[in-house]
């Protein structure tokens with residue numbers, strides 16, 4: 001069918017948005033959630049409520065899971081493994097690459113196929129084709145279900161290794177949380193100086209908007225392990241971060257964040273990298289084999 005039916009297990013904010021998107025696109029949807037009442041309004045919109053997990057699994061080949069983490073997956077599917085053979089589990093719960101690989105093996109032992117997903121948008125982005133979700137797992141299975149999954153968001157297939165979708169997701173989150181934390185930190189310094197977040201906002205945004213240009217400049221150098229200090233060097237970077245640290249201190253704001261960056265730079269300088277670009281920090285984080 002052009003609009004195959006689908007099961008959704010897990011009706012948190014994400015799962016609920018997914019059910020809504022499937023219903024809007026004309027798919028029949030069977031739902032199950034530990035707290036059954038969360039299905040009530042979705043049933044009123046046309047979803048079918050499964051009385052048990054087994055019933056939810058039996059209803060459709062394609063089973064989308066939207067749970068807090070992989071522990072919830074085992075808690076829910078562990079007692080229902082008899083209903084797993086032949087199912088395609090699209091696991092849109094976030095966790096580590098290792099956990100995703102382990103779940104793929106677990107599913108295979110029970111006759112099911114596991115596709116890993118990493119959704120890159122909040123619930124409000126579900127149903128928008130411009131949103132993106134990483135997927136990994138067997139390519140033929142993914143491609144067979146791609147049109148249905150693209151009802152939720154755009155799909156970015158990363159490869160057969162089940163860990164890849166989780167890995168790319170965590171790489172994005174690494175940037176997201178450190179960047180957002182630095183924004184909140186800078187806002188704290190601004191606040192202690194009587195400057196509101198709204199007043200600071202255009203400047204914060206303009207710095208953030210300049211980041212892609214720097215990434216594009218440095219990425220090929222990182223891959224080539226070329227750390228020459230022709231446009232920046234760590235001696236200058238260290239001095240700059242020390243100014244941030246002292247500004248933070250003077251404002252009576254917690255210094256842990258800039259001090260951590262300072263410590264990395266200082267360590268690299270002590271190892272003789274003062275004349276190299278700050279991107280040589282990659283060798284502090286993950287030293288190349290000698």
Ligand code: NDP
Pocket residue numbers: 009010011012013014015033034035036038066067068069071072075076092093094095119120121122123
């Ligand atoms: P929630 O944490 O709100 O999802 C909770 C769902 O997991 C509920 O259905 C809950 O059941 C179920 N659950 C949790 N633990 C158990 C358990 N031990 N046994 C049975 N069911 C359990 O998350 P969201 O809906 O916000 O997100 C779902 C996933 O999507 C998460 O992995 C999240 O990291 C990821 N994600 C979320 C984004 C967001 O903006 N919200 C953005 C991108 C990804 P019950 O209702 O009974 O508690």
